[in-house]
Amino acid sequence: MLFTSYNFIAFLSAVIILYWLIPRKARWVLLLVADMVFYYFSKTTALPVNLIYLVSTIVSTYIFTNLITRNANKEKAYLKANKESLDKETKKKYKEQQKAVRRRLLIGSIVVNIGMLAVVKYTNFTISNINSIMGVLGSAHRLTFVDIAVPMGISYYIFQTVGYSIDCYRGKTEAQKNIFKLALFASFFPQLVQGPISRYDDLAPALFESKEFDFKYISYGLQRILWGFFKKLVIADRLLTAVTTIIKDTETYNGLFVVLGMLFYAIELYCDFTGGIDITIGAAEALGIPLKENFIRPYFSKTLKEFWNRWHITMGTWFTDYIFYPLSVSKFMLNLNRSSRKHLGDKIGKRVPVYTATIIVWFATGIWHGASWNFIVWGLGNCLVLLISQELEPFYRFFHSKTKVNGTRIWDAVRIIRTMLIVSSLRLFDCYRDVPLTFKMFGSIFTDKAVINKETLMGLGLEPTDYIVVLIGVIIVFVVSLIGRSGSVRDKISTIPYWGKFAIWFGLFLIVLIFGQYGIGYAASQFIYNQF
C-alpha cells in the first residue's frame, strides 16, 4: 500500500476517524490492528514469510529485553537487601557478574535480529563475492544463489528494536511487559517502510497514552501530508523519468548530462525521501503522535559533516549511538589507542582507534543502503571526505584567521555549493550502481562534450511544461525552506487571516491534484528509501 495510493488515503482516513472516536484506552489496540492491515496490504513477499520475520523480531526482542530488565531489577533488590553486609569489592564483583549476564542476553538479541537481517539482505551478496573469488582462483565451481525476498521494512523495524534492546541493557528504559505493545512500537505503520527510526523513550509514551482530541493534530497532520504529496508527486516523480533516462543510456548521456543527472537526482531524492517522511510524520501527527524530524534543510549544509547531521538524522544518530560510540570506547579500542600512541606517537596514534571506528561505521552505513559494492564504496567515499576534512581543520582555521571571508554570504554560498557537489558526486555510486562505470561517467564530465540543448532536453522524457513545473516546484520548496529557518512554517501560516490560510492550503491541494504525476493507467512510483 504505497503512501501516494488511493488505498492508503482511504485507509489512513478510516484509521484517523476511528482513532479519535473510540475510547482512549483502546486506541493503541486500533493502531496495532491498523499495522497488521497495512502490513497485509503492503506485502512485498508472501505474507507468511513477511510475518515470520516481524514476529520473530518482536518475540525475540520481548524475551531478551524482559530477561535483561529482570536481571537488572534482581541486582538492585539484592544490593539493597545486603547494603550493610557487603563490602565495596564484593558489591563491585557482583555488579560485574550481573552485567556480564545482561551483556550475554543483549548479544543474544543482537545476534538473532541482526543475523536475520544479514541472512535476508546479504546472503546473495556473499555468494556473489565467493563466486568471484573462486573465479579469480581458477575454480569452475559456483555457488547457487538463494531465492530470498527482503521483507518489507525489515531494516527499519530491526534497527528500532535493536536500539530498544540496547537501551534496556543500558538501563535507559525498562522492558515492555506487554508483547502487543512492543509489537506496536516495532511495527507502527506510518514509519514501517522508510523510517524515521524512533527511540522507544520518544515514541512509546505517545503510542500507548493517547492524547485528548485537538483539531490541530488533524489539520497540522493533513497539511504535512499534503506538503509531502507535493514534493513526491509534483517534483520527484516528474524528475524520475529524466534521471532514469540519463542513467540507463550511458553512451548518449555522458559529460555535462552526468552533471545534469546529479542535479536532477539531488532534487528527486530530496523530494522523494523528505516527501515520504512528511507523509509519515503527518500521518502520525494526525493521530497526535509526534515523530522525530529526519531532515533539517540538508542542502543548506556548509560541510559534509553538517550535511550528515541534517540528512536522514535518525539513521545517523542510530549509527553514532549504537555502533560508533560503543565501538570507539570499547576495551579493544582503548587498548588500541594506548598501543598506537606508544608506537606511532601521540599525534598519529590517537587517530588510529577513532578513524578505525569511523571506517567501520561508514562501511556499515554503506552496506545498510544496499548489498552491493557501489554502496560500500559510496559509504567509504563519504568516510574519506569526512576524515580528510577532519585533518584539514587546522588549515581551515588558519585560512579563516588570515582572511575575512568566513561568515560572509558569498563564502557561505561557496561552501554550500562545494558540499552539494561532493554529496552529488558520491551519489553517482547510487545512480549507476556499478563502481567502474561510476568512475567512468564521473571522468566523462571532464572529457566528453555532450551538448545540452532544447532537443536533447526533450529527449529525457519531459515536456517543456514539466521543466516549468519542476522549476516552480523547486522554487516553492526553496522559499519554504528559507522561511522554515526561523520556525515552523505551519505555525506562521496559522497566524494569517482565514482566507489567506485557505488560499495557501487549497492552492497546494489543487497543485497536487493538477500537476501530480498520476492518473488513469499511471502507477505512482515506489519511494526510493523503501528498498533499504
Next chain:
Amino acid sequence: MDDIKETILNLLTDLHPDIDFEQETNLIDSKILDSFDIVSLIADINDELDVAISADKIIPENFNSLDSLAKLVKELSDED
C-alpha cells in the same frame, strides 16, 4: 580547581583552543563537541586518568560542560 578538572580542561583546550570551557555549558547542544571530539576525549581521559567512560554514559547531560564531565569522571573514579 582539582586535578581531574584541570586535566580535563587541558584535554578540552587541546581539542578546541578557541573555546572558554570554564564558561561554556552547552558543549553538546551547541554542537561545539562532535562525536569525533567525544571519543577522542574519552580515549584521552582513559590514557591520562585511567578512567573508562562507557558508551551508555555518553549523553548530553554528562558532556555539556566541564563541570558535568569532571563530576562524571570523579564518580567513575570513585567506583573503581
